[in-house]
Amino acid sequence: MGMKCDVASCENEATVHLTEIREGKKHEMHLCERCAAEKGLPGKAHFSISDLLAGIASQAQSQAKPARRGKEAACPVCTTTLTQFQSSGRFGCPECYNTFRDDVQGLVEKIHDAAQHVGKVPRRVSSEISLQKDMRQLQLDLKRAIRKEDYEKAAAIRDQIKQIEDRLQIQEQAAEAQPPIKDVPAAPPKPAPPQNPGAKKKSDGGEKK
Amino acid sequence: MINTAINEMIKSSGEWMRGTGPEAEIVISSRVRLARNIRGFRFITKMDATERGTCEALIQEKILEAKIAPVGAYIPLHKTEGIDRKFLVERHLISKEHEDAQHQRGVAIAENEAVAIMVNEEDHIRLQVLQSGFQLPEAWKLANRIDDELEQRLDYSFAPQLGYLTACPTNVGTGMRVSVMLHLPALVLTRHIEKVFQAVGKINLAVRGLYGEGTEASGHFYQISNQVTLGRNEEEIVKNVQDVIPTIVGYEHRARQSLLAKDRKRLEDRVWRAYGMLKYAQLLPSDEAMMLLSAVRMGVHLGLLKDVSLRTVNEMFIYTQPAHLQKLTGRNLEPLERDVRRAEFVRTKLNHTK
Numbered sequence: 001m002g003m004k005c006d007v008a009s010c011e012n013e014a015t016v017h018l019t020e021i022r023e024g025k026k027h028e029m030h031l032c033e034r035c036a037a038e039k040g041l042p043g044k045a046h047f048s049i050s051d052l053l054a055g056i057a058s059q060a061q062s063q064a065k066p067a068r069r070g071k072e073a074a075c076p077v078c079t080t081t082l083t084q085f086q087s088s089g090r091f092g093c094p095e096c097y098n099t100f101r102d103d104v105q106g107l108v109e110k111i112h113d114a115a116q117h118v119g120k121v122p123r124r125v126s127s128e129i130s131l132q133k134d135m136r137q138l139q140l141d142l143k144r145a146i147r148k149e150d151y152e153k154a155a156a157i158r159d160q161i162k163q164i165e166d167r168l169q170i171q172e173q174a175a176e177a178q179p180p181i182k183d184v185p186a187a188p189p190k191p192a193p194p195q196n197p198g199a200k201k202k203s204d205g206g207e208k209k
Numbered sequence: 210m211i212n213t214a215i216n217e218m219i220k221s222s223g224e225w226m227r228g229t230g231p232e233a234e235i236v237i238s239s240r241v242r243l244a245r246n247i248r249g250f251r252f253i254t255k256m257d258a259t260e261r262g263t264c265e266a267l268i269q270e271k272i273l274e275a276k277i278a279p280v281g282a283y284i285p286l287h288k289t290e291g292i293d294r295k296f297l298v299e300r301h302l303i304s305k306e307h308e309d310a311q312h313q314r315g316v317a318i319a320e321n322e323a324v325a326i327m328v329n330e331e332d333h334i335r336l337q338v339l340q341s342g343f344q345l346p347e348a349w350k351l352a353n354r355i356d357d358e359l360e361q362r363l364d365y366s367f368a369p370q371l372g373y374l375t376a377c378p379t380n381v382g383t384g385m386r387v388s389v390m391l392h393l394p395a396l397v398l399t400r401h402i403e404k405v406f407q408a409v410g411k412i413n414l415a416v417r418g419l420y421g422e423g424t425e426a427s428g429h430f431y432q433i434s435n436q437v438t439l440g441r442n443e444e445e446i447v448k449n450v451q452d453v454i455p456t457i458v459g460y461e462h463r464a465r466q467s468l469l470a471k472d473r474k475r476l477e478d479r480v481w482r483a484y485g486m487l488k489y490a491q492l493l494p495s496d497e498a499m500m501l502l503s504a505v506r507m508g509v510h511l512g513l514l515k516d517v518s519l520r521t522v523n524e525m526f527i528y529t530q531p532a533h534l535q536k537l538t539g540r541n542l543e544p545l546e547r548d549v550r551r552a553e554f555v556r557t558k559l560n561h562t563k
Contacts, residue, residue, distance in 0.1 A: 014405050033406055054429050078255040090331070092255035094246065094366040094374040108371065114440020117372030119383035120353070122360050123369050181393075 003030040223322025228520040230342015244384035245334040295532035345365035382439030395464035429501035480508030493552040
């Protein structure tokens with residue numbers, strides 16, 4: 001911001017920023033739109049985001065430890081590799097965000113200068129989050145009640161927990177009613193729903209997210 | 210396949226071309242686009258034909274169920290002729306990529322073309338609201354309402370930290386792209402357009418041409434849009450773009466006034482020459498038509514030309530595009546035939562309007 005164009009005779013502000021890797025060294029260039037055009041470089045208006053993105057991703061990779069050759073990690077759901085992502089700038093499935101978490105984080109931060117979503121949340125997700133919050137509170141209450149040997153209260157809390165579990169399960173089933181991804185083991189294996197869900201058993205289910 | 214929906218559309222110009230709405234002399238349209246994907250499906254590039262079909266059918270069904278678009282307003286693009294797909298691009302209802310793709314895909318069009326939902330584009334759902342003039346908050350409100358309707362029926366791919374998960378990480382978070390199309394001929398003439406690029410670049414917004422390509426030749430139309438989709442909520446993103454527009458519109462107004470004050474004869478000459486050419490030319494190549502219409506459009510706004518309305522000029526911009534001309538004529542046209550037909554269309558329009 002507020003940077004002057006690299007061309008000595010030019011007083012304009014640099015709006016085109018280029019990073020080039022030559023022989024393993026980083027070269028940066030900051031030019032104004034006009035000087036960039038004169039050098040035959042793409043101006044900002046024509047600079048595709050996916051080019052930038054592929055550049056950043058490969059930069060991130062070259063800075064990382066040298067990868068083991070021939071054994072590149074691939075996404076278990078869609079088989080996308082990091083190399084494929086670099087050339088296309090596109091992921092193959094939502095799970096890629098998880099598979100390449102370490103690379104994605106830096107990349108996303110560079111693009112957006114932020115790491116946390118603060119916008120709209122689908123109602124299903126927001127109600128799930130708030131139910132899980134309620135659940136955690138109830139589990140604390142339950143422990144406290146048991147410690148105080150107030151079994152009547154504990155039983156009441158257990159009933160409430162059971163209700164929330166049922167609602168969470170209904171939502172999960174609704175979500176799974178979507179057709180599964182073909183010829184790929186669907187989602188990470190989930191523990192079978194317990195026959196007689198006790199408060200303790202479910203606590204790790206609640207934190208799965 | 211002959212698409213009756215498209216053949217109906219050619220008869221009128223859509224909502225966003227009305228040439229009305231706040232600041233319509235300079236702000237052509239306001240657009241909000243949301244990218245969404247359905248949980249349980251891979252992204253488009255990794256889907257096989259069956260999965261694409263299932264995904265498309267599911268989304269199509271939910272759009273109908275939510276009564277967002279009526280039956281018949283869903284256009285299956287893989288079964289649609291090339292000329293009709295180009296027509297939709299010219300109307301800004303589908304992207305160039307969606308036109309060119311080969312796979313199973315479609316678009317639902319509603320609310321007199323103010324709403325377009327692309328299915329199986331880069332993301333499973335690309336929901337667009339496009340309105341005439343400067344009305345971004347209204348466009349966002351409508352997009353949000355439709356998104357709520359769809360969300361009740363479809364399970365979106367979402368992560369608490371990264372928000373809506375999209376095929377390209379440049380869209381994660383809100384998945385929202387907000388853009389405003391501006392007509393800035395005076396800033397180009399006075400060579401101040403650079404300043405706009407700089408001011409806009411400083412606050413992380415992008416500037417692009419009419420269809421995202423070459424600048425000068427595209428009739429002096431520019432699109433301003435947000436780049437960042439994560440770490441800000443939808444209202445903040447709208448506000449970011451919203452806030453910069455009056456400044457640019459102000460620059461353009463001042464540039465027009467200064468041309469009038471300092472260079473009136475030259476400006477009048479430019480406008481009237483353009484009008485004369487449009488009124489009498491026998492061959493009109495597309496680029497030339499765009500430039501001439503741009504000058505006429507500015508002349509209408511400044512009151513130099515009283516014979517034409519802004520709406521007529523807007524319509525001429527759209528109807529002189531290649532696919533529109535061919536749809537109007539009812540057959541494919543060679544480039545030369547197109548220039549003849551374009552000149553004919555413009556002549557008729559200008560000699561009939563008052």
